[in-house]
Amino acid sequence: MATKGNGKTYQWLLDHKDHDGDYCLIWPFYRNPNGYGQLGYLGEYHYAHRFMCDLVHGSAPSHDHEAAHSCGNGHMGCAHPKHLSWKTRSENLLDCREHGTQARSCNGNKGRLTDEQVMQIRALKGKKTQDEIAFTFGVSPPTIRDIFLGRSHAAPSKIKHWKPEEDEQLAKLLQDGLTHEEIAKVIGRPWKAVSGHAARLGLKSRRGSGGVLLNAVAGQSLRD
Ligand SMILES: [Zn+2]
Structure with missing residues (x-):
């Protein structure tokens, strides 16, 4: 799918597809509440790391393949070309488990923060920056922003403990x-x-x- 396109987000991917830095390469544009980078492309939202994987390794071998992070930092917005490879869902889950602390994030954002943590985060509003709070709780700044805006975790009722x-x-x-x-x-x-x-x-x-x-x-x- 990534054969043509324009715009700064797509250009960023092209500019970084040979990136070889030591650290995770964080997507500098929009990230969803789970922390994953996203970009609009031909009128649809796509995951930045998937797009990057596509650019570097070619299309996914099958529908069941996911763009897996060897670093476990997908939820932190990593789109490092050398941290990405196509893996099946079960292979990816196994990796996530090995990453230990990142395990939950691999399974999505749900349950990553407890209701109590969300309350603590709300109490820190105005006292610390979103980046600081995000770092403290090991989540992405957009997650914190969404909590402040009451967007996510407004419905923790569904999985109310x-x-x-x-x-x-x-x-x-x-x-x-x-x-x-x-x-x-x-x-x-x-x-x-x-x-x-x-x-x-x-x-x-x-x-x-x-x-x-x-x-x-x-x-x-x-x-x-
Ligand atoms: Zn990474």
């Missing part, structure tokens, strides 16, 4: 015989989140344990 007191409340309400739907209303979470979390905790609703009991009885009667 359960507090211990909520676990207790959930256990109690289940004991009281409430259904997951009823509990969902009481504690203000989607019922799917409630039943998912109950399952994770190994808690069964009365209806659930009844089912298990019936199965156990049925199993026994079969064995008898």
Whole structure:
């Protein structure tokens, strides 16, 4: 795809495709909330590191191939031509795991910052620069900016962590015989989140344990 184009972002890629510096080469233009560089090209957004990989190594061997970072710093906006190679998704994930601390970023931004960290970051607004905060928390400056603007993490509700007191409340309400739907209303979470979390905790609703009991009885009667 990277055979023609214009504009300063594309020119930057051309200018740096033989770059051979020691350190990560950070994309100086727009980076998405996950920290990855992006550029507009023929009316669509593309990842800068993918584009760079394409320029240096030719097109991806297959749809399943990703432009993998040997440095693990994709989330920091690295587009160093020598840090990039085509790898399948599973190869890339393996690498990410080896990078250790970067592992989560390889799986996307979700869950990288805890709700508590987001609160700490909000509290630092105006006291430290976005770059300083980003460095402190090991995320990209755009991530910090988005938190300040309330763009990302405005919906952490979707993956809102359960507090211990909520676990207790959930256990109690289940004991009281409430259904997951009823509990969902009481504690203000989607019922799917409630039943998912109950399952994770190994808690069964009365209806659930009844089912298990019936199965156990049925199993026994079969064995008898
Ligand atoms: Zn790098």
